[in-house]
């Protein structure tokens with residue numbers, strides 16, 4: 001007979017028995033199997049969740065997940081959802097302070113798709129403190145500056161990184177797969193990090209647990225932890241099921257690819273009536289390019305997967321874009337992404353916390369999404385070692401990091417709106433205003449250089465990365 005449990009329950013031992021459990025107002029039916037450690041839960045939709053009580057560690061016999069008291073307990077076990085750039089950095093950094101880190105990733109073999117990206121001084125500072133910068137510089141290409149030009153080629157502005165000392169005065173273009181491999185090696189080289197690849201998180205509980213599905217028969221398991229880090233990207237399940245109050249924008253489309261050839265050793269971005277088109281050398285013989293794809297003419301070609309039409313459209317507006325697109329073998333070799341902005345009222349909910357795109361996905365125009373995710377990982381770990389309790393650490397992380405990244409999101413969003421103007425008169429006014437008065441560098445100074453400097457300072461002074469593991 002089912003017994004309703006609303007408080008710390010005694011798990012019956014021995015025979016199969018039905019017990020009950022409240023999780024945050026949801027009544028669950030639990031069937032405890034004969035071996036006394038193996039349980040099955042049937043939720044209200046009668047989905048079967050199988051788990052082992054021993055996996056619950058100190059929580060065994062304490063089944064009121066939603067009723068767990070939140071306190072400033074030590075963080076022994078951290079569970080990180082997502083093995084992207086943010087989740088891997090978090091695994092590498094948090095393994096220095098937690099005795100166990102479980103990294104859950106839905107891909108069987110995690111890697112990065114998305115061609116390439118630019119690492120800037122704040123992201124580079126994190127890699128530097130993790131001892132990975134020399135290896136990054138081996139595989140990346142320095143970007144000394146990026147010119148922003150009108151479609152006619154006139155320079156509107158020159159973007160340059162501020163000199164933040166210790167050679168952090170430039171950016172580096174790197175293949176995402178190379179950066180991902182470096183971080184994956186760093187994360188998995190710690191014996192404290194256990195990986196569970198090929199497991200999809202389907203929900204997260206603010207009391208500190210996730211439900212995962214794995215394998216061909218989608219076996220469902222509950223994994224508890226002192227802290228769950230949602231690094232699961234813009235479509236974050238941790239955020240969407242974990243009690244976070246968030247807003248996600250409609251999104252804009254971008255195309256990316258890596259092609260052979262090196263038309264220009266400088267990084268350039270053109271602001272045209274079809275939107276922005278940029279390129280940067282990745283090596284002596286490869287070029288990375290990116291293009292906005294929201295203008296109706298381009299969007300038509302993209303929805304029809306028509307590379308020839310896409311090339312024609314760009315040929316009329318920006319010949320260099322057409323030249324690069326012609327090097328793409330087929331439409332399938334173009335990455336097409338919808339980029340959304342994510343805003344959360346706060347970045348923590350009970351024992352859940354967000355970082356990277358899950359917390360603050362942004363327009364790509366400042367190249368700060370991944371760089372900010374790297375800094376988030378260090379900022380979170382630093383609060384965990386310095387704050388008196390877990391809850392205070394999460395609150396401090398939220399209070400210090402969220403306003404900073406919001407300013408970067410706003411600056412990136414403003415640039416995105418400016419570079420996608422398509423009315424001839426508005427474009428002329430913009431180019432005259434920004435080009436003539438050279439305002440973009442000042443905008444960048446306010447929007448990004450201060451943020452970069454603050455990030456680099458925070459990373460350099462983080463005690464969590466000093467000395468041996470705790």
Ligand SMILES: Cc1cc2nc3c(=O)[nH]c(=O)nc-3n(C[C@H](O)[C@H](O)[C@H](O)COP(=O)(O)OP(=O)(O)OC[C@H]3O[C@@H](n4cnc5c(N)ncnc54)[C@H](O)[C@@H]3O)c2cc1C
Nearest residue numbers: 082084085086106118201232233356357364367369370371
């Ligand atoms: C066109 C473009 C250009 C860009 N250029 C730059 C740039 O130059 N510099 C820069 O810093 N940023 C750039 N960005 C942004 C950058 O790509 C992202 O901000 C960054 O990759 C986010 O990393 P993340 O780890 O937070 O999330 P993601 O990379 O999205 O990783 C999330 C991980 O979680 C996993 N996952 C998701 N859901 C689940 C689940 N339910 N269960 C288990 N695993 C799950 C995913 O498989 C993935 O591995 C650019 C973006 C675009 C679109």
